[in-house]
Amino acid sequence: MKKLLLLIAVSSLVSIISCSKDNGDTMENNDVCDSIDITYDTGIKAIIDGNCALPSCHGGNASLPNFTTYDNIFSLRSLIQSRVVSKAMPPAGSTPLSADNIQNINCWITNGAPK
Numbered sequence: 001m002k003k004l005l006l007l008i009a010v011s012s013l014v015s016i017i018s019c020s021k022d023n024g025d026t027m028e029n030n031d032v033c034d035s036i037d038i039t040y041d042t043g044i045k046a047i048i049d050g051n052c053a054l055p056s057c058h059g060g061n062a063s064l065p066n067f068t069t070y071d072n073i074f075s076l077r078s079l080i081q082s083r084v085v086s087k088a089m090p091p092a093g094s095t096p097l098s099a100d101n102i103q104n105i106n107c108w109i110t111n112g113a114p115k
Helices: 002-020 030-034 040-051 070-075 077-085 099-110
Strands: none
Touching: 030 099, 040 070, 040 099, 070 077, 077 099
């Protein structure tokens, strides 16, 4: 039951974010993503581990989704993409992701989030 409620909450959040954020700064250019060949193991894991799966965030805080495994990240890939591209994550006060890291996460998910 808790998983169902979490799924509903995450889905609602994704819908709200996607409807409220239209700043023209999204990177949905498939031509760019066609030239980026990145997998979870060859680049995304390092980005997530260094910026998201920290003990105080998505690596140990029980109130936040856990990003320490591929399966957890894969199941939340659309939410992650939305939050990263809109620059809502990492949160204010944290070191922002570089443009390259944002593009790599966006293209990785656009390309099917290969392991």
